[in-house]
Amino acid sequence: MNRPAVDDELPDFRNLGVLLHALVYAHVLLVMHVLTSLPAWHGWAERLTEASLWLELTLLPSLALLSGLSPQLLRLPFRLGVPVVCALVLVCNALANQLLKPFEPAQHARLAGELICLLATLGFLGILRLRQRALSPRLSEARLSALQARIRPHFFFNSLNAVLSLIRSEPAKAEQALLDISDLFRVVMQDNRHLSRLAREVELAEHYVNIETLRLGDRLKVEWHTEKMPADAAVPPLMLQPLIENAVYYGIEPALEPGPIQVNIFRMRNDVHIDVKNPPPPPGYVRTHKGNGMALDNIRERLLLHFDAEASLTTQATSDYYQVHIVVPYREIPHDDTAAPFSRR
CATH class of the missing domain: 3.30.565.10 (Histidine kinase-like ATPase, C-terminal domain)
Incomplete structure (x- = not known):
């Protein structure tokens, strides 16, 4: 039997689970980037601290903005909503870079790049999209189980x-x-x-x-x-x-x-x-x-x-x-x- 097609939708950024997934995802990427780009292990703590400062100044305002605009974003088609979400994140990233300019963090040149920020956002939305598609059959099965039980x-x-x-x-x-x-x-x-x-x-x-x-x-x-x-x-x-x-x-x-x-x-x-x-x-x-x-x-x-x-x-x-x-x-x-x-x- 053919399963009905699953409509792709943006996640609800007001949802606590989505916010927790975003925090874990971003920090895992941060640690992986810092550890794989270290020229020497003795400087890992300083590099991680500097990268974390940039991450928090980008991530937290992004999540706050997306959460506040979530009702409007959910009304957008998926293909339009994805670039809108990416644009909002890039705006927060640009503001974070402006705030960090006085500190002249040379190590941020690669990590804080707009391309990395964009790819990370697309990756997160892609993961949630795959999760939604994976859970949709489970939802149908749960509905069928409820029907049979009733x-x-x-x-x-x-x-x-x-x-x-x-x-x-x-x-x-x-x-x-x-x-x-x-x-x-x-x-x-x-x-x-x-x-x-x-x-x-x-x-x-x-x-x-x-x-x-x-x-x-x-x-x-x-x-x-x-x-x-x-x-x-x-x-x-x-x-x-x-x-x-x-x-x-x-x-x-x-x-x-x-x-x-x-x-x-x-x-x-x-x-x-x-x-x-x-x-x-x-x-x-x-x-x-x-x-x-x-x-x-x-x-x-x-x-x-x-x-x-x-x-x-x-x-x-x-x-x-x-x-x-x-x-x-x-x-x-x-x-x-x-x-x-x-x-x-």
């Missing part, structure tokens, strides 16, 4: 049986349940490689809760704390619904007494926090499959693919509750649009 036969048949039981007695309720099932499965079956608005994910999770309420009745109670939720935040699709599904499966179904599932979503500075808390399973309860671990691993992988080092997923299990806590950087999706992976437009 369509559990017993959930589908239980939902249909619940609807059948309502058709004669409560036809309006049965019709609404069918609409919820239709909305849920339509989203599950579509291409979910792109980021989704957080409000859309909450709506999808609410459809799922409505369906499960038909089966579990008053045993299922979900407390939504979304007053401080940024509705336009970009998150991986099919992220919240699997968390609530696991909370139902492990915290509500086996429980002797009803207990609420708490969903708390809020923004703190430049991060979006998503908490899903459910009662623990009763003592002695044995899990029959590894669905919970598979779902969490899948979400972790997609967070890494979309947000690199800026996102995290942690769990906490106590005698009173089990909690999943997700942190993603706040990136805006203005309307009902979606953003391509790795770009966070």
